[in-house]
Amino acid sequence: MTTPYPSQELLRTLCKPWLASLSPQHVFRMYTDTSDFYAIEYGDILLLDGKPYLVRHNAKEGRFGLDDDVKFWVKRAIDLQDGQTRIIKLVFFERFTANIGGIPFECFRSPRKEARILDMVRGHPHFMQGFWVLDDRDNVVRIIDIIYGQTLSAMIQDIRADHETYFHRQLPGILDRYIACVEAIAFLHEHGEKHGDIRRDHILVDQDTRLYRWIDFDYNFLHRENIFGYDLFGLGNVLIYIVGKGDVLIQDLHEKNRALFDAIRPEDVNIVFNNRLANLKIGFPYLPKRLNDMLLRFSKGSTVFYDTIGQFLDDLRESRTDLVG
Known part of the structure; x- marks a missing residue:
């Protein structure tokens, strides 16, 4: 069935507020x-x-x-x-x-x-x-x-505080909102769907509600062993970014903190992005062990991975109890 076209006169009237020189x-x-x-x-x-x-x-x-x-x-x-x-x-x-x-x-x-x-x-x-x-x-x-607001990554980058201050003052609240965001992905998984492209810039911080909201879920993927595995790796990478207050880049450590760089082992880097540190406790010794152990699940040295989002959520909620605030 062919859609009837509106008249040019009607279109000119409707568009005039946005096309001043029409x-x-x-x-x-x-x-x-x-x-x-x-x-x-x-x-x-x-x-x-x-x-x-x-x-x-x-x-x-x-x-x-x-x-x-x-x-x-x-x-x-x-x-x-x-x-x-x-x-x-x-x-x-x-x-x-x-x-x-x-x-x-x-x-x-x-x-x-x-x-x-x-x-x-x-x-x-x-x-x-x-x-x-x-x-x-x-x-x-x-x-x-349209969701008006920043990406999660931009919001974190705008926080003007050293990492330890961020860890104590901002991270607990950010993790609370991230947990709610992960629960939303669990809702998809429970219904047999997956996001497909979980990234820190696919979470928008709604400027009105301050809720974290997922966008862009048109990617799909095929994998016979675990259909939700790609989502889980994405959630882990976002968590590393949140805890680290951004990416901790190996090249930056080489240039600015050689003692820390020399302490890094090959298994301490991110399993996907080998130029990023996953074992953040090396740089931030005040991180609780349970939280850092979660990050290590996404390191190159890991031999144990999350099979379900329920496992990921359980560990994330338990890790959150180790933070004050």
């Missing part, structure tokens, strides 16, 4: 088929399930501090019916193999998986919210509410 003769390009997302540009109209959206710009990737990697399949747009800004995720298929501790994971983007999870977590405070529609070519388009 000509009375301007003709909008309209798309009901989003397959060629590269062709959809600023000022175009997406007509999805009969609703018009004014495209503003492409989203950018913020991973590892790089803010200039444009994601052409993710559009920031104005919902012309209510005036709200939305994130519109178009269909983009990507596939790669990740290797963690010698275990291969075949990873790929799955718009339908993200659509399923959006339905599942509707109303859940620790996940991004939105809905999905099919365009005229049956592409699964996800329409996401």
